[in-house]
Amino acid sequence: MKHTPTIRAELDRYLQQEGLSLTQFGHIADMNRGAVSAIVTGNKPLSVNQLDRITEAMGLSEGYFYELFIENYIIDHPPNMRRIEPFLYRCAELDKLDAIRRVVGDIMDNLLYSPKLFEIAEELLAQGQYEAALLLYEGVAEAEKYQHSERLAVCQYRIFTIQVGDDQSRNLKAATLFESFVERLDEIEQLDALKDLANVYRSLRKWDKVEEVAKIMRTKAEIQYNLKHEPKSRQCDSTNKLTRPLFVYISYADLLCAGVYEAQGDYHQALQYTYAYDNLDWVKETDEGTQHWIGLFKHWAKANIIVNKLLSGDIKVLQDYIEYIDGAEDTTQDDKVIQLLNIIIAANRYDIDVSNIIKRFEADIVSLSQHSPSDMYTQQVVPDYFAWCGYELAHYYLHRNFYDDGFKHLMYSMVSYRTLNNETYFINCMGLFLHFREHATPETKANFLNLIEKVWMDNVKKNGTVDRRG
Structure with missing residues (x-):
């Protein structure tokens, strides 16, 4: 049977080798003698903060003992999230992705830990720790793959957005996998998911998929918009989660469909959709954010009306396009x-x-x-x-x-x-x-x-x- 070394034994060996007392080492590590003694004797579990202090005091690189920490305090031990959570954050800071992968693989047999790992993943995502967050989302998604939960759908959405990158072949696989999870998301969050999905298909020039996703997004956005403006509606609270004003998803669907028909050479149909997102008299909101987006759609429509005529062979509008470009602000x-x-x-x-x-x-x-x-x-x-x-x-x-x-x-x-x-x-x-x-x-x-x-x-x-x- 292979003997697993311990951090405690490594520390004890170091103290003997350097001839340091517990008190002396405690001064170096900014820890009291009792804490050092408890660690050396094995009477008290080690926190990641204490581990980092010990590692630095021993003159070793950050994270040097992290693999041993997993072996000594996580593997084959009842999961203790008060110890695991700060450890995962430190691993993310130090880019110790293999360590995160081991921890997630060890504890995700128990679905009770899914909510906490998901919460940590969301925080890491907010901090820009995308690769670390991805490992947690994948772990939660794998554990909950038979649960049909909204959290599973959110994990798949996060995995999709993190994985999408330069490689269009990989992007197509990510989009195809995620598409089946959209309907499991919260009805409001579906709108941003559909928008992101449509833009990936747009970059891939998968025009049939762009049109399909855009029309689904438009239908769902119209429903939510009508609900929001019903008397005594409480819908406004949930729409705060959106990255755009609610009406934008309706008009953006028209813009996407216009792009589809333009790419297919059907400039007449493209113009009909362009006229649709140019006419926003139906929008009820009047706040500054709404006016900003209305201005953008008008700006895009003016340009795209000219472009559709130009691409259809109406060469005389080229000068109109140049004048539009010269007059456009920002x-x-x-x-x-x-x-x-x-x-x-x-x-x-x-x-x-x-x-x-x-x-x-x-x-x-x-x-x-x-x-x-x-x-x-x-x-x-x-x-x-x-x-x-x-x-x-x-x-x-x-x-x-x-x-x-x-x-x-x-x-x-x-x-x-x-x-x-x-x-x-x-x-x-x-x-x-x-x-x-x-x-x-x-x-x-x-x-x-x-x-x-x-x-x-x-x-x-x-x-x-x-x-x-x-």
Whole structure:
């Protein structure tokens, strides 16, 4: 039988080796003699705070004894949340994820601990300790997978939002898994969940799913909005949990559906949805937050009405679009990239010379990839627009014999789609490169081949190799 060392024995050995009395060590560790004595003799369990003091006093790195702490005080012991809770927080601070994983795996056989672990996970999430929180949410979700509880659904929602990142292939799996849990959430929280889900599908250009989720969100939001404005309604209290005013979810659903039909080339239907979210006379609230969102929808509608006409072939509205861009206030870099993308798509589709217009966006083109995600839209949809803009710019320049500019934007787009793990659009970029490869410089060709090799090696590492010999 393997003997498990103890922190107590390690401390006792250190005291003898250094010739320190309990009192002397207590002074070094800022602990009284009685506390040190109780720990050495095993008469008192050790707290994580005491462990950290002892570790520092022994000149060891933070968290040095954490694995032993789990062995000595958690594994095969009745779970004591007064000891476990501060230990989990310290593990999160020190990025000791394996230690958190061991603790969660040990105590989650008992569902009684789910509420407390969920509470700790929520606090860690609020502190920005996403990876640590993820482990707790996964532990609770696994323990409650047969319970059909609202807490299980919330865990799956948190897991979804934490896992969504650059890899679009992984994002699709996360969205598909989470979608089945949306209905188990609180009716109000479902709205934000559906909004986030729709934006992930939007970034993946899964237009059928975007429309499906958007229409569900609209129906649910309308129900809640009508309930809120019923006489003597108490609904206003629950809507405070939302990240947006309640009416926004109705209008945002229309905006999403407009985007779906625009992507599918049905500009007439796209305009009908755009007119819908432009007309907000039905909104009853008049507070400052509501007016802010109404202004945003009007701003988006004005631009998108012009864009739909432009993309449908009405070239004469291009000047209207430029005037709109010039007159728009508080335009973000994300807005400018999307505006440029709309112009370049139209230019490529209808063979319009927009070189002078592109020059006006030069500063924004240089900083294409420098954006700070603040929500699911800016985290997921905007990076896809940036990569797409790079591809359209490359198409524009290469077909006009501006090869240096064309290949520069094409390489940016390829690198972006590699990061996003979007194979379809990465292959589109490869095809465009190969079509114009005879015009590429040796350096550009070398960069292209190096990138392809890196992608190939990544796939080999991810998927392994198949030995077909014999």
